[in-house]
Amino acid sequence: MSLVIIKPGILDSLQDMGRYGHSHWGINPGGVMDVFAATVANALVCNPATAAVLELHFPASQLLFEQNSLISICGADFTPLLDGAPIPLWQPVLIRKNSILHFRKQQKGARCYIAVQGGFEASEWLGSCSTHFKLALAGFNGRRLEKNDQLLFKEPTVYFAALLTEGKRYSVLNWGASVYNSYAWPNEIFFIPGPQMHYLAANHKEFSAANFTIHPSSDRMGYHLRGEALTVNNTTEIISTGVTRGTIQLLPSGQLVILMADHQTTGGYPIIGTCIQAHLPKLAQLSASDVLQLLPVSIEVAEELFYRQQQDLNLITWNCHLHLKELLCKA
Amino acid sequence: MMEIYAIGDGAITLQLGNQVNDFLNKKIIAIQNWIWQNSFAGLKDVVIGYASCTLYYDASIIKQQYHLASSAHQWVKQFLEQAYHQSLVALYTQPRTVTIPVCYDLDFGTDAAALAASKSISVEALVNNHTSNTYRVYMIGFLPGFAYMGMVDALIAMPRKQKPQTVAAGSVGIAGQQTGIYPLQSPGGWNIIGRTPLQLFTASNQPPVLLQAGDEVRFEAISREVFDNWNL
Known part of the structure; x- marks a missing residue:
C-alpha cells in the first residue's frame, strides 16, 4: 500500500498533532498548521485524529496511488483533479490503483490535507510523526517530500474494497463535513x-x-x-x-x-x-x-468558541463513522 | 511581584518580575517541579523562562474533567497560585554540575579576537575569565537544547552582533552577560569565542538534551589536539 510522489510540491510533508511535553528542552510541538482540517480529513476515512496526514502547500505534489485507496482531501482548495476529473474536498473518495492526483490552482486557503484510510507509515520521534525540519527528524526522513518518494500506508482498518464500483475510476461517497463555522x-x-x-x-x-x-x-x-x-x-x-x-x-x-x-x-x-x-x-x-x-x-468568548469547535469535530467524527459503517453493512 | 496572565486560551504564564537572577530562577524551577508532581488531566507542556513559568493546557479536557462552571483559565490560574504558594525552593536547589570542554582556538572562536580587542584585554585573559566562573542554566529555548546561562563577568560581556551569521554546532558564545552553546548549526548573533566537542543535543538520548534549567556549568579549556581527538 503506497503512493509515490511523481512531481514534488514546494513544501509537502507528513504531520500529525505534534509532540507535546518536551518544550522545556526547547523542542517545540510542531505538527499540522490547520488542526481542524487535519482532524476532519482523518475522521472522513475513519482514522484516529492522531494519524499522520499529508500537508500540502501550493504548488502541491503530484501523487500516484499505487493501490486502491479510501482518501479525503480537506483544508485549502487547490482544485484537486483525479486523472483530470475534479473531486470534492471534505468528502471521502474511493480511488482505484494507478490513479494520479494533482492540483491545478490555488482557489482558496493555504494548506491542504490528505488522509488515507489506515494512515501513513511515518517515523516517530518523542511520540509524534510530525516532520521536524530543523532537526531533520520524524515524518518521512525528517524532510519535505521529493520526487520518487514512496509513502507506505498502514494496514486498512476498514474493508473498503467492497465499495469499489465495477468500471469506475473513483467514487465520491455521499456524505461530507460541514465546516462553515470554523472558516467563516x-x-x-x-x-x-x-x-x-x-x-x-x-x-x-x-x-x-x-x-x-x-x-x-x-x-x-x-x-x-x-x-x-x-x-x-x-x-x-x-x-x-x-x-x-x-x-x-x-x-x-x-x-x-x-x-x-x-x-x-x-x-x-x-x-x-x-x-x-x-x-x-x-x-x-x-x-x-x-x-x-x-x-x-475575552477568555470566556475564546473558550466558548473553542468548545463549540471541539463539539463540531466530535459530531463530524461520529457521523463519519456511522455513515461508513452503514454503507459497509449494505455492501 | 508575582503576576499571572493568559497567553491565549491554551496557555498561561506566572511571572516573578523582569529580572535575571538566581533567586527568582530557583523559585521558578521549584514551581515547575511542583507542577510536574501535581500534574492534572489536560496539562500538555510546561516551559520556564528566566523568571516565568508557562503552562500549556487543553481547556476542553479541563472543563470536562472538573465539571467547571467558570473558565478553564480561571481554574489553571488557581492551580498556578497554589504552585506559587506551596512550592519550596529548599527541596530543589541541589544543582547538577556539568563541565563542558571548550577549545578556544581562534579558528572556532571567530569573534574572540574582536571581543578581546574591544575590551582591551588579551584573548588569553578572555579565556581565563570565561573558564574561571560557574554559570547557571536559567532556561532552555531558541533551539532544542540551547541553554541560556549567566552571568558572565562584566569584563567580557558583549552585546549581540547586529547581523546574525551562520554558527556551527557546538559554538560557545556571549551575548550581553549571557553565555550559551549552539546545539545545532544555526543563524545566530552571539559572539562566538570557542567550540565544544560535546553534543548538546542527541535525538536518541533520553533526555535528548545535555543541559537542563537549574544546572551549573563550568567551562574547561582544551587544546586543538584534544578537541580533534575527542570523538575518536
Whole structure:
C-alpha cells in the first residue's frame, strides 16, 4: 500500500498533532498548521485524529496511488483533479490503483490535507510523526517530500474494497463535513490581549481597525505582518518567556509577527496577545498578501468558541463513522 | 511581584518580575517541579523562562474533567497560585554540575579576537575569565537544547552582533552577560569565542538534551589536539 510522489510540491510533508511535553528542552510541538482540517480529513476515512496526514502547500505534489485507496482531501482548495476529473474536498473518495492526483490552482486557503484510510507509515520521534525540519527528524526522513518518494500506508482498518464500483475510476461517497463555522469571516482573527498590549499607543478599538498584510517571508514558523508601523509607548525590554502558537509579538520595527506551528518555545519580544485556538485554523489558511484584522476578545468568548469547535469535530467524527459503517453493512 | 496572565486560551504564564537572577530562577524551577508532581488531566507542556513559568493546557479536557462552571483559565490560574504558594525552593536547589570542554582556538572562536580587542584585554585573559566562573542554566529555548546561562563577568560581556551569521554546532558564545552553546548549526548573533566537542543535543538520548534549567556549568579549556581527538 503506497503512493509515490511523481512531481514534488514546494513544501509537502507528513504531520500529525505534534509532540507535546518536551518544550522545556526547547523542542517545540510542531505538527499540522490547520488542526481542524487535519482532524476532519482523518475522521472522513475513519482514522484516529492522531494519524499522520499529508500537508500540502501550493504548488502541491503530484501523487500516484499505487493501490486502491479510501482518501479525503480537506483544508485549502487547490482544485484537486483525479486523472483530470475534479473531486470534492471534505468528502471521502474511493480511488482505484494507478490513479494520479494533482492540483491545478490555488482557489482558496493555504494548506491542504490528505488522509488515507489506515494512515501513513511515518517515523516517530518523542511520540509524534510530525516532520521536524530543523532537526531533520520524524515524518518521512525528517524532510519535505521529493520526487520518487514512496509513502507506505498502514494496514486498512476498514474493508473498503467492497465499495469499489465495477468500471469506475473513483467514487465520491455521499456524505461530507460541514465546516462553515470554523472558516467563516476568514480575515477576522480574534485574540486575547497579552501582557504588553499596553506598549501600543492604539486602544483596542483603534487596533481592531488596523489592516495587516501577511508578508511573503511568512512560513510554518511564523507570519510576518506588514501594516502601518505601530506607535510604541513603552520600550522596556522584556526577558524571555514561554510563547505558543498564535502568540503575536511586537518587533522593534513596530511590526508584528504571529507565531505558527514551528515556532520557538521561548521569546523575548513584547507579547501583544495570542490568537484564540478556535481561529488558528482560519489563520493557517491565510496566504502571503492576504489581509487580516486582529480583534480582542475575552477568555470566556475564546473558550466558548473553542468548545463549540471541539463539539463540531466530535459530531463530524461520529457521523463519519456511522455513515461508513452503514454503507459497509449494505455492501 | 508575582503576576499571572493568559497567553491565549491554551496557555498561561506566572511571572516573578523582569529580572535575571538566581533567586527568582530557583523559585521558578521549584514551581515547575511542583507542577510536574501535581500534574492534572489536560496539562500538555510546561516551559520556564528566566523568571516565568508557562503552562500549556487543553481547556476542553479541563472543563470536562472538573465539571467547571467558570473558565478553564480561571481554574489553571488557581492551580498556578497554589504552585506559587506551596512550592519550596529548599527541596530543589541541589544543582547538577556539568563541565563542558571548550577549545578556544581562534579558528572556532571567530569573534574572540574582536571581543578581546574591544575590551582591551588579551584573548588569553578572555579565556581565563570565561573558564574561571560557574554559570547557571536559567532556561532552555531558541533551539532544542540551547541553554541560556549567566552571568558572565562584566569584563567580557558583549552585546549581540547586529547581523546574525551562520554558527556551527557546538559554538560557545556571549551575548550581553549571557553565555550559551549552539546545539545545532544555526543563524545566530552571539559572539562566538570557542567550540565544544560535546553534543548538546542527541535525538536518541533520553533526555535528548545535555543541559537542563537549574544546572551549573563550568567551562574547561582544551587544546586543538584534544578537541580533534575527542570523538575518536
